[in-house]
Amino acid sequence: MSSTEDSPMTSAETKKPNYYLIWFLLFVLTMVEVGLAYVSALPRNFLILILLALALWKATLVAMYYMHLKYERLRLILVATAPIPLAIILVLGILLEYAQ
Amino acid sequence: MAIAATVGEHHDEQSFIRRYIFSTDHKIIGIQFLFTSLVFLLVGGVMALLIRWQLAYPGQAVPGGDPVSPKFYNSLVTMHGTVMVFFAVMPLLVGVYSNYLIPLKLGAPDMAFPRLNMLSFWIFVSAGIVAMASLWVEGGAAGAGWTAYPPLSGAPRYSGVSLGQQMWIISVLLFGASSLLGSVNYITTVINMRAPGMTLFRMPLSIWSLFITAILALLAVPVLAAAVIMLLFDQTLGTTFFLPADGGQPLLWQHLFWFFGHPEVYILILPAMGIVSDIIANGSRKPVFGYHSMVYAIITIAFLGWIVWGHHMFQSGMNPLLGTTFMISTMAIAIPSAIKVFNWLGTIWRGNIRFHTPMLFAVGFVALFTVGGLSGIFMASSSVDIFIHDTYFIVAHIHYVLFGGSLMAAFAAIYFWFPKMFGKMMNEKWGAIHFLLTFISYNLAFFPMHLLGMGGHMRRIADPTMYEFLQPLQPLNRFITISVFLLFVAQLPFVVNLFWSLFRGKKAPLNPWDDNGLEWTVPSPAPHGNFAVTPTVYRGPYEFSNPLVEEDYWPQNAPPNGREGKAATIGAES
Amino acid sequence: MSQSTNEAVVMTGGVSAEPGMRVYNQKLGMWVFLASEVMFFTGLIGAYIILRFGTDAWALPGIPLEEGGTPLAIQLTALNTFLLICSSVTMVKAFAAIEHGDQKGLRLFLVLTVLLGATFVGVQVFEYIQLAHEGFLPRCAEELAAVVPNCNLFGSTFYTMTGFHGTHVSIGVLCLIWVTVKAFRGAYSRENHGGVEVVGLYWHFVDLVWIILFTIVYLI
DSSP states (O other), X not given: XXXXXXXXXXXXXXXXXXXXXXXXXXXXXXXXXXXXXXXXXXOHHHHHHHHHHHHHHHHHHIIIIISOGGGSOHHHHHHHHTHHHHHHHHHHHHHGGGOO | OBOOOOTTOGGGGOOHIIIIISOOOHHHHHHHHHHHHHHHHHHHHHHHHHHHHHHHSTTOBOTTSOBOOHHHHHHHHHHHHHIIIIIIIHIIIIIHHHHHHHHHHHTOSSOSOHXXXXXXXXXXXXXXXXXXXXXXXXXXXXXXXXXXXXXXXTOHHHHSOSHHHHHHHHHHHHHHHHHHHHHHHHHHHHHHOOOTTOOGGGSOHHHHHXXXXXXXXXXXXXXXXXXXXXXXXXXXXXXXXXXXXXXXXXXXXXXXXXXXXXXXXXXXXXXXXXXXXXXXXXXXXXXXXXXXXXXXXHHHHHHHGGGOGGGGOTXXXXXXXXXXXXXXXXXXXXXXXXXXXXHHHHHHTTOOOOOOHHXXXXXXXXXXXXXXXXXXXXXXXXXXXXXXXXXXXXXXXXXXXIIIIIIHHHHHHHHHXXXXXXXXXXXXXXXXXXXXXXXXXXXXXXXXXXXXXXXXXXXXXXXXXXXXXXXXGHHHHHHHHHHHHHHHHHTHHHHHXXXXXXXXXXXXXXXXXXXXXXXXXXXXXXXXXXXXXXXXXXXXXXXXXOTTSSXXXXXXXXXXXXXXXXXXXXXXXX | OOOOTTOOOBOGGGOBOOOTTSSOHHHHHHHHHHHHHHHHHHHXXXXXXXXXXXXXXXXXXXXXXXXXXXOSOHHHHHHHHHHHHHXXXXXXXXXXXXXXXXXXXXXXHHHHHHXXXXXXXXXXXXXXXXXXXXXXXXXXXXXXXXXXXXXXXXXHXXXXXXXXXXXXXXXXXXXXXXXXXXXXXXXXXXXOOHXXXXXXXXXXXXXXXXXXXXXXXXXX
């Protein structure tokens, strides 16, 4: 029923991030994002790039720390991230339609 | 965590309904998929007969009925494709054999999530019911092709079909949900529930292919789901995803659909390839030639399969530069497939061949799949495709890989695992007759379609005689129709054999084919819980004619006999 | 259901399986499922990106509605985004609590997560009602379509993406309620709390998708 071997605690169980620190980081990033969106002085492409980067940063924080991926084995990380290249291929491939 | 299913446990007290209708036993679920998909195979086959009748004798009344109207013809080609792809071939290969074989061949007592498994089957049934019901609603069944391109599929004013098209979408969504649940089960089980010693590179190729197929389905089907949801909203909520009037893009649908659609065709063929590998090794009494390269070929096909989708869209008006990149990747994907064909030949070469019925179908698969693959190379060239796109050349290709490929492998699988499923043997003589009649009538029916296509005969047209340039091809159309009718009749020995053997077949021994898989170490039919104690695996799955043992096979879980050295067993993991 | 991440699944007769992923079945199954969910949202979000890329004008934030600016309530949704992020924190705190066998902490944080999640859904529904009043729908009202560029396309993509996300959140809330009820019945312990971890993974995923959605639908 339970573990048949007397195994040492893995890194997944010992390392614990500071969840409140991540929370604060996410809060700050969200504020920055909303603020930037209202600054019409920025060139449009630059704004889009920055906002996307910030969003991806926040998403990565949630995935790595709240979903614990930073402390999981590589195999599980592969399972979790496998769709990402496909998503990129799909969107880029179709966007190329407009590239003349 | 313990899965407390031991052989002959408390499940004996379960009612008939819990045991055979709402069963969580993967074997029962596999058998449920088997009978359900055979029924849909029949439905799809009848639709094909009606299509062929109309093509050979346009406008003439179907014997005992009315003529096929152009609108009904559109529904026929749509539903024939839909039923065959989603409700016949996919469940026959994936639904049946992923469910039945994965736990048995890996030494597990059942799937990782047995109740989700049961849910997956019943959602599949509901999908089928919705699809069939759509034939009777006002406006008729969906009529925009199984590929449902908008704007035709997006608005009733174009297709004449309203509710039917929406029901088509609902049934596809339900099917997608069923497929998703299945994939989660298969992937988790293969990763986490292999018997000790069953390393990944000791798994049979049938399991490898079903595993990779599950990953393809997991990641491709959701994109289809997203696309059909948007189509449904266009039809019902007035959204503008694909309808050009308000900024929608019809081409977007094609990209989304084929991004799913191409991995889908590999979902349809990879299990067939894996099953055929198992059966050819068994029939040749030899290990699979190049087992590792077979695995890498499956993985490569799966990888490349994600970047070839545009070859379905060469003539859509897409960006030609993009078309070129798709052409290159499509040509490339022929290579791993060819590797597999050569490895099958290498397996058979100088084998001690047993011509049992599964072997006949497996070898037939290799021949016919090769033909289908060769026609694919023509289509891969975007410039050649200008002439053959949307013609019967494509229809020939599709059917060579789907019927000559997937379905032949499905037949091989049915004959091969029937003894383990039902504890009875099917009749060998009638199996051989089924194979011969099918092989001959199949080629008579579908090979001429290449010629039709090169002659310019378009797809999905209800009356070819409307076009003057097609009229000289009518004799070919009639020849094909007659052959298709013969092909349909050729399935009769199979059906009779199947049902007769269920009740009156010879009792099957534990291991009628002298095979190495773990499933042949348990009684026939396999008992609930599968293994009294989880077996330990000592070698790869294809230890046939190994000089270290007396018999010409060496089951995966037979204990070592002390004569093995480091390099003794072929197919052992590195 | 065990949480020890280096334990193989135990099969018939007490025999352990090959190590595999070294993660218990339910957790592996949830990650596999989430991979498919990524593809689902890719389809919807990808369609939005592509459709919008093909337009020459879009309703942007910071511009009044009458001048063709966004009809969406950015500040309210920013607050909502923050609430959802808070719910992720309470969720992971609930999991951390039961990892130490802290039943009280588990229950408290689970209840907070449910409340925050339900609030998120409530605010979204409220926003939908407001937008519908203004005429912003999957097919925009004529007066609005005259002012907001590509209003129909905006409406189509907006409601589909946020609607499906909202549905996922709602299902998550229902699952969370179920887990919370079980927690109050003492179903979880330090040794056995896989249900909390697995529902937590789903919940964080839903938050993650929203982080992306909020940025590309509301802010860009």
